[in-house]
Amino acid sequence: MLRIGIVLYPGFQVMNLAVSTVFEFANLALGKPAYEVALLSEHGGPVPASAGFAVHTQPFDESRFDTVLVVGDNEIIEPSPALLDFVQQAARTSRRIGATCTGAFNLAQAGILDGRRATTHWFFAAKFRHDYPNVALEEDRIFIIDGPVWTSAGMTACIDLALALVEKDFGVEVARQVARKLVVYHRRAGGQSQFSALLELAPRSDRIQTALAYAKQHLHTALSVEQLAEAAHLSPRQFSRTFRAETGQSPAKAVEHLRLEAARLMLESGRHPIDVIARETGFGDRERMRRAFLRAFGQPPQAIRRTTRGEHAQPN
Structure with missing residues (x-):
């Protein structure tokens, strides 16, 4: 025991x-x-x-x-x-x-x-x-x-x-x-961020929340302001103005945060090649994703994957 x-x-x-x-x-x-x-x-x-x-x-x-x-x-x-x-x-x-x-x-x-x-x-x-x-x-x-x-x-x-x-x-x-x-996740990987991108954005209105939910479900697509505005049932101009007022950032920056969060979770699962992760999360290619990771986390995707694998390999 x-x-x-x-x-x-x-x-x-x-x-x-x-x-x-x-x-x-x-x-x-x-x-x-x-x-x-x-x-x-x-x-x-x-x-x-x-x-x-x-x-x-x-x-x-x-x-x-x-x-x-x-x-x-x-x-x-x-x-x-x-x-x-x-x-x-x-x-x-x-x-x-x-x-x-x-x-x-x-x-x-x-x-x-x-x-x-x-x-x-x-x-x-x-x-x-x-x-x-x-x-x-x-x-x-x-x-x-x-x-x-x-x-x-x-x-x-x-x-x-x-x-x-x-x-x-x-x-x-x-x-x-x-x-x-x-009634919890199997467990979050140790390298997973303490923060949730959606929680950090904290939109107040149902329309902006709906647009963000749409974005999270369609990260593999381009996600233009026009698409998000349509999901929110607002004009592109009104959507951009309301989005920034409620979240403090632009729709493009918020979408990048959602892409980063999704990509990091896929990296930590260890089941997908980096090229596939870049496509599935909407970065398009691994170089664009690498630059986004360096801006956000100060290290490239490969380093985060190596760290996660190292934690799983720790001996008892």
């Missing part, structure tokens, strides 16, 4: 506890108790969450865990010396150590992330980069695996991290069964 220790502290963000449900349903999928989850804290007993209620925990001791995960909070609470000591010990004695959301700040302060790649909640990325320059932070990631150290982005990304742990331990089919029971 694999023992999972989840480290809590006063004010922790309760969403992080969703990882325990992933391990619970892995046990159900396997038909046996493959994981044993323990909630840990400095003193044990009830630990209050930021939501206002408390959960019961066991105190830190000399127990060994296969995997230790440190949760995050809403305010970057200063970790206690005992917490830092515990995670440093866990990094030496556990097979894996990780952090969800802003829990990466705790690992960084303990020195565990020095010289490693990591991610955290995008909202706190600038502070993290300032406070811990020795960590190679990649805030535009869902989760990152660097050897035995795992970190995830904010909030629900902890579920993706936990599903990836299950996949490493018991295979893709078990992780897929768990995801189905939880």
Whole structure:
């Protein structure tokens, strides 16, 4: 049985506890108790969450865990010396150590992330980069695996991290069964952006939302302003003006963001050649897509694909 220790502290963000449900349903999928989850804290007993209620925990001791995960909070609470000591010990004695959301700040302060790649909640990325320059932070990631150290982005990304742990331990089919029971994607790839292009655009009117939905369904086509305006039942001039007022950008730029998001997801799936991805997402050819990726992500499509393959190839 694999023992999972989840480290809590006063004010922790309760969403992080969703990882325990992933391990619970892995046990159900396997038909046996493959994981044993323990909630840990400095003193044990009830630990209050930021939501206002408390959960019961066991105190830190000399127990060994296969995997230790440190949760995050809403305010970057200063970790206690005992917490830092515990995670440093866990990094030496556990097979894996990780952090969800802003829990990466705790690992960084303990020195565990020095010289490693990591991610955290995008909202706190600038502070993290300032406070811990020795960590190679990649805030535009869902989760990152660097050897035995795992970190995830904010909030629900902890579920993706936990599903990836299950996949490493018991295979893709078990992780897929768990995801189905939880009614989530099998899991988002670690390299997937924390942002959704449609969420970032945040159109207010039904007409602009309809045009964007049309664009997402027809990325393989040219998608002229006239086409989008027709989908929105507006004149091209009125559509362009309304679109910019609601989203803060031009229709052409918004379509490029949708193309980039779709292309990146296809790259991470690893099932399609780059030339095919360029055609299917409307870039037309790989060179045009390469230039768009360099502008948006600072690296070409091939580099993103290599990174994703490297994460899948990480040993247990």
